[in-house]
Amino acid sequence: MLTEIERRELEDAVKHYPEKRGAAIDALLTVQRHRGWISDESLLDIARFLEITAEDLDSIATFYNLVFRKPVGRHVAFVCDSISCWIKGCEQVQEQIKNLYDIDLGQTTSDGRLTVLPIACLGHCERAPAMMIDQDVYGQVTPEKMEIIMEKYK
Amino acid sequence: MxxxxxxxxxxxxxxxxxxxxxxxxxxxxxxxxxxxxxxxxxxxxxxxxxxxxxxxxxxxxxxxxxxxxxxxxxxxxxxxxxxxxxxxxxxxxxxxxxxxxxxxxxxxxxxxxxxxxxxxxxxxxxxxxxxxxxxxxxxxxxxxxxxxxxxxxxxxxxxxxxxxxxxxxxxxxxxxxxxxxxxxxxxxxxxxxxxxxxxxxxxxxxxxxxxxxxxxxxxxxxxxxxxxxxxxxLSRTKDGGTKIYGISGRVTNPGWWELPLGTTAREILDRHAGGMADGIGFRGLLPGGISTSFMIEEHLDLPLDFSSFPPDVGRLGTGTMIILDDQTCPVGFVLNLEKFFARESCGWCTPCREGLPWVAKLLTAFEEGRATRDDLSLLDMHTKWLAPGHTFCGLAPGAMAPLQSALKYFREDFERHIMIGGCPWSKKSAQQRVLV
CATH class of the missing domain: 3.40.50.11540 (NADH-ubiquinone oxidoreductase 51kDa subunit)
Known part of the structure; x- marks a missing residue:
């Protein structure tokens, strides 16, 4: 069941489109913001609201890398691995995350604090290497800076 | 002006x-x-x-x-x-x-x-x-x-x-x-x-x-x-307006600048980005995102616009350049691009869905020292069969632009990978060579 708040937000989103399903991404991201990820149950709730089948909605949900169909940690670190960041050492950034938290790309720490994922070019190439934690972007990330940055995300 | x-x-x-x-x-x-x-x-x-x-x-x-x-x-x-x-x-x-x-x-x-x-x-x-x-x-x-x-x-x-x-x-x-x-x-x-x-x-x-x-x-x-x-x-060329150009890579000041359309890459690199970083040499650049072809030294005085590029130089793309320097392996550089394209292919048409991971696999073999002369021919083949007209949209042809031009301008680097059985830029393979 969608909560009252979720339902209200979804009703606002569908107003922007001539067909309800136009709001599919808005709806998935809205529910994800409240619940952390999109479970099968969430998928059904949203599909019912949009008046499409769950299978149809899943073909959209599974297409996008920012829609999580598996649980993630309290925080998600996205490490840019595109060319400008690769030249400037994104592999060391990934390495440092592994050293600090003992997780590889795609994994979550055992205490549920952090998930780390690769991401396509974040568009901060002039400040490479870049990473995004939740919604905050950091540029010129070094292994030393990373420890300080991560203090904010407990 | x-x-x-x-x-x-x-x-x-x-x-x-x-x-x-x-x-x-x-x-x-x-x-x-x-x-x-x-x-x-x-x-x-x-x-x-x-x-x-x-x-x-x-x-x-x-x-x-x-x-x-x-x-x-x-x-x-x-x-x-x-x-x-x-x-x-x-x-x-x-x-x-x-x-x-x-x-x-x-x-x-x-x-x-x-x-x-x-x-x-x-x-x-x-x-x-x-x-x-x-x-x-x-x-x-x-x-x-x-x-x-x-x-x-x-x-x-x-x-x-x-x-x-x-x-x-x-x-x-x-x-x-x-x-x-x-x-x-x-x-x-x-x-x-x-x-x-x-x-x-x-x-x-x-x-x-x-x-x-x-x-x-x-x-x-x-x-x-x-x-x-x-x-x-506002423009130096027959198309109107300014363009937001940018540079990333190992230059002194990476950044963006709004300049007259038709400004040259040399001017942007030297005057605005302050040239290559200390001790780093220039080898080539992608003029506008990774779906464009490499430009080398001899192209740096071309106006960066939509009508001055000869067909064999390709196209301007987005105007935000990525610099390939001499401390970076051109094969590793292109491998990074092709992994991106393989991951981002929507999977709808077969040449793109199957071809791009194959290209990435081949380039990985070069980097890991397993590549043969046949692999070089296979890369050449992909640049033809993933060219415009063979795929449903422009993604795979875009992916072939940097590969094809890298095979043209940096072919000796691909060959060196085969010859020494690894990446000449990799620290690991350098150590192995010393041991051998």
């Missing part, structure tokens, strides 16, 4: 956004007053056509020509749509973000005027999901524009009313392809559509639709305010 920098001259160096009052104080929303003075949609179309505005998203298609395919007049199917393509996911490209974060109202005004020109009453800004700061600022600008009556009410002296919505996406490079973008907006899986029909006649929900890059839209109010001649004087 006109030294103005209309798109960025008012931006705050500290990145603070310009909101309504400030935007209006520097002439913002001035183009709307031209409507009250009697400018009709045909006039706007004519100005944009004569200004020589060409699409800044990478294609360089003349905007006026694109608009001319949209059905006009009382019999035209309604509603018509304007979509801003803000799905800036081309690696190495960050120019639209600078504009949307710093001057969100410029996009709103550009969309209103494009809408007016085409009698399209609804607009969507399709924004990549990772641009949270842009989303926040655009939402604020849209709310301000509604409150002020620029959106949602008849524009002064006209019966035209424009509504604008922000659509934040959820990743995936293919959404930047205009027909995949339309599917995404309709809440469908974002695979490209067959063309024809083209979106100008059959687009969003089957209605006439123009999809336009963000930077392109920012140019429109300035053309309307200052006229065609002024716009041509």
């Amino acid at each position: 006109n030294n103005e920098r209309p798109l960025t001259q008012h931006l705050h160096p500290n990145g603070r956004p310009r909101l309504l009052r400030e935007y209006v104080s520097t002439g913002g929303y001035g183009s709307l007053q031209k409507l009250a003075a009697g400018m009709v949609p045909k006039d706007v179309q004519r100005l944009v056509g004569e200004a020589g505005l060409r699409g800044r998203g990478g294609g360089g298609f003349p905007t006026g020509t694109k608009w001319s395919f949209v059905p006009m007049g009382p019999d035209a199917s309604k509603p018509k749509y304007i979509v801003a393509n803000g799905d800036e996911m081309e690696p190495g490209t960050f120019k639209d973000r600078i504009l949307m974060e710093g001057d969100p109202h410029g996009l709103v005004e550009g969309m209103i005027m494009a809408g007016y020109a085409l009698d399209a009453e609804v607009g969507y800004i399709f924004l990549r999901g990772e641009y949270h700061l842009s989303a926040q600022r655009l939402n604020q600008a849209i709310a301000e524009a509604y409150a002020e009556g620029y959106l949602g009410k008849s524009l002064p002296g006209t019966t035209f009313r424009f509504d604008l919505h922000l659509h934040s996406s959820a990743g995936r490079y293919i959404c930047g392809e205009e027909t995949a973008l339309l599917n995404a907006l309709e809440g469908k899986r974002a695979v490209p559509r067959a063309k024809p029909p083209f979106p100008q006649t059959v687009g969003l929900w089957g209605q006439p639709t123009i999809v336009q890059n963000v930077e392109t839209l920012y140019n429109i109010p300035h053309i309307i305010n200052h006229g065609v001649e002024w716009y041509h004087r």
Whole structure:
């Protein structure tokens, strides 16, 4: 069941489109913001609201890398691995995350604090290497800076 | 020559956004007053056509020509749509973000005027999901524009009313392809559509639709305010206007600069980016994102525009350059690009879905010292069979541009990988060679 708040937000989103399903991404991201990820149950709730089948909605949900169909940690670190960041050492950034938290790309720490994922070019190439934690972007990330940055995300 | 920098001259160096009052104080929303003075949609179309505005998203298609395919007049199917393509996911490209974060109202005004020109009453800004700061600022600008009556009410002296919505996406490079973008907006899986029909006649929900890059839209109010001649004087080349160029890689000052269209790569690299970083040598560059071909030393004095590139040099793309330096392995560089393309392929057509991972696998073999001469021929083969005409959309042909040109300019580096059985740039293989 969608909560009252979720339902209200979804009703606002569908107003922007001539067909309800136009709001599919808005709806998935809205529910994800409240619940952390999109479970099968969430998928059904949203599909019912949009008046499409769950299978149809899943073909959209599974297409996008920012829609999580598996649980993630309290925080998600996205490490840019595109060319400008690769030249400037994104592999060391990934390495440092592994050293600090003992997780590889795609994994979550055992205490549920952090998930780390690769991401396509974040568009901060002039400040490479870049990473995004939740919604905050950091540029010129070094292994030393990373420890300080991560203090904010407990 | 006109030294103005209309798109960025008012931006705050500290990145603070310009909101309504400030935007209006520097002439913002001035183009709307031209409507009250009697400018009709045909006039706007004519100005944009004569200004020589060409699409800044990478294609360089003349905007006026694109608009001319949209059905006009009382019999035209309604509603018509304007979509801003803000799905800036081309690696190495960050120019639209600078504009949307710093001057969100410029996009709103550009969309209103494009809408007016085409009698399209609804607009969507399709924004990549990772641009949270842009989303926040655009939402604020849209709310301000509604409150002020620029959106949602008849524009002064006209019966035209424009509504604008922000659509934040959820990743995936293919959404930047205009027909995949339309599917995404309709809440469908974002695979490209067959063309024809083209979106100008059959687009969003089957209605006439123009999809336009963000930077392109920012140019429109300035053309309307200052006229065609002024716009041509901004440029050094036959197409009008300025261009936001950028540089990333191992240069002294990576960054972006709004410069006359037709500025050369050498000038941007030496004068604006301060040259290569200390002790680092130049080998080549991709002129505008990773779907463009490598340019080498001999190309650095070509004007970076949409009409000066000889066919064998390829195309400008987005104008944000990525530098290949002499401390970086060209094969490893191209492997990074092809892994990106393989990951971002939507999977709809077989050559792209199967071919790109194969290319990435072959390049990995070069880096790991397992490649043979046959693998080099296989790479050559892919550049032919993933070329335009063999795939459903432009993603795979785009992926072949850097590969094909790397095989041309850096072939001896590919051969060295085969010869020494590893990557000459890798520390690990250097140690192994010493041990041997």
